[in-house]
Amino acid sequence: MVAVDLVLLTIRQAALHVLLVRRGIPPFLGQWALPGGFVLPDEDLFVAAERELREETGVSAGAGHLEQLATYGAPGRDPRGRVFAVAYLALVPDLPVPVAGSDAASASWQPVPATGLAFDHDTILADGLERARSKLEYTPLATAFCAPSFTIAELREVYETVWTTRLDPRNFHRKVTSAEGFIEPTGETVIRERGRPAQLFRRGSATLLHPALLRPGSSA
C-alpha cells in the first residue's frame, strides 16, 4: 500500500498558501489533509504525483516545479493499516482558476502554517516548507512561484514571503542580476501599480545559483 501525498504551495496575496482538502471519508472524516491518493498499478511514482497535481490544480508539471520530498512509513500513521506515503513538493504560480476539478469533498488554499491536519500531514507539511525555504537559497526555484515573465520586485516578494523576512531591494537586485543564468531580461518593461516601470525577466537556464542567496540571520 503506497500513496502519494502532495505539499502544494503557492503565493496568494503576499502570503504562502498550501492546498488542503477536507476528507470526505473516514478515517479523519471532515479534517483537513494534504491532497493525495494511492499509486496505480504500473504507475511510476513521479507520474502519480504529476497526476495528483493535475487533478487538483489543472496545471501540468511543466509550469511550476515538482520534486520528491520524503517517504513516511511509521507503523501507526494510518489507522486502516500499513500505508507508506511518498510525499512530493510542488511549487506553482498563483493560479487564476481557484482549484478546479478536485475530486475531494472540498479543496482550498490555506495560509501556512496550517496545523491539525489528518494523519502525519503536519510533519510532512513542515518538512516541505523547510525544503522549499532551503532550496530558494541555492537554486533558481523561486521562479516556479512566478508567472512566465516577472519583475525583480516580484521575485523578491517570493523570497520575502517564503522566508518571512525583508530583503534590501538594491542588494537583492544586484545579487539576482549577477548570478549567472538565474534570470534573463525579456527586453520589455511594465508598470505595476505605482512607480518607475520595471524590466521583465524570464527564468534562466541555470539549475544551481552561483553565488547562492543565503538567508539573513543565519550567521550573526
Add this chain to the structure above:
Amino acid sequence: MVAVDLVLLTIRQAALHVLLVRRGIPPFLGQWALPGGFVLPDEDLFVAAERELREETGVSAGAGHLEQLATYGAPGRDPRGRVFAVAYLALVPDLPVPVAGSDAASASWQPVPATGLAFDHDTILADGLERARSKLEYTPLATAFCAPSFTIAELREVYETVWTTRLDPRNFHRKVTSAEGFIEPTGETVIRERGRPAQLFRRGSATLLHPALLRPGSSA
C-alpha cells in the same frame, strides 16, 4: 511491497568504498547489489534501515550517520513485481571488523564508482554519492567517517576523498577551526607516521556549518 536499501559508504585506504552484497537468489543471481531487505510488518522505516545497517556492519547507527535518501518506484524495477525501494544513506568510519555476520552470500567493500549493479542500484548509488558530496559542504557530516577523535588532516582526507580534489592544508585548517561548533579540541595530541604532532578533535554540536565549505571549481 516495500524494501529498504542501503547506500553504505566508508573510507578505506584513502578511497571511498561502498558495501555491496552478491545476490544468492534470483533475480540478478550472482550480481552485486546494495544491501537491503523488506520492511517487517509494524516496523518503522528508519528502524528497518538501522537493522540493515547493524546486520551488515555490526555498528549501531549512533557511531556514523543514517538518513533517508529517496524512494524508487518505477514499475519495472523489480522483475518479481511491484516493489518500492526506500533508499537510506549511511556513512560509517572505517571498521576494524571487515563486515561481520552478513546474511548475504558474500559482502564486501568495493571502491566507487561501482557499476553494473542489480536492479536500479546504479542510479541509487549515484544519488547517494551526490547527496554525500553535497552534504559535506554545509553540514559537519564528514566527521561520521572519522573515529571518535581525529586530527584535522584526517578530516581533510575525508573531504579530499569524497570530493576527489586536493585541498590546501592551511586554508582547510583555518576554515574548520573557525566554523563555529564544527570540531572541538580534546586537548590531546598524537603523532601519525611522520611530522609534527597534531591536535586531536571530536565532533562539535553544530548541525549546520557557518560558513560552509564549498567545493572548489564550482565558481570559476
Add this chain to the structure above:
DNA sequence: ACCCTTTATCGTCAGTGTGACGACAACGAT
C-alpha cells in the same frame, strides 16, 4: 649534535561577495 624531510599550524595579501545605505531615474497623483 646537526641537518633534512615531513607534517602541523599561523600569517599575509589581493580578490570577491555582502550588508548598509546614498543617489538618481521614471512613473502617477496632486
Add this chain to the structure above:
DNA sequence: ATCGTTGTCGTCACACTGACGATAAAGGGT
C-alpha cells in the same frame, strides 16, 4: 511643477577565500 513611490546603479567597510610564505615540532640519517 512637486511629491511620493518604485526601480536601478554606486559606494564603502567588512567578511570570506584562495594562493602562498614562514615557523614549529617531530623522526631519520650522517
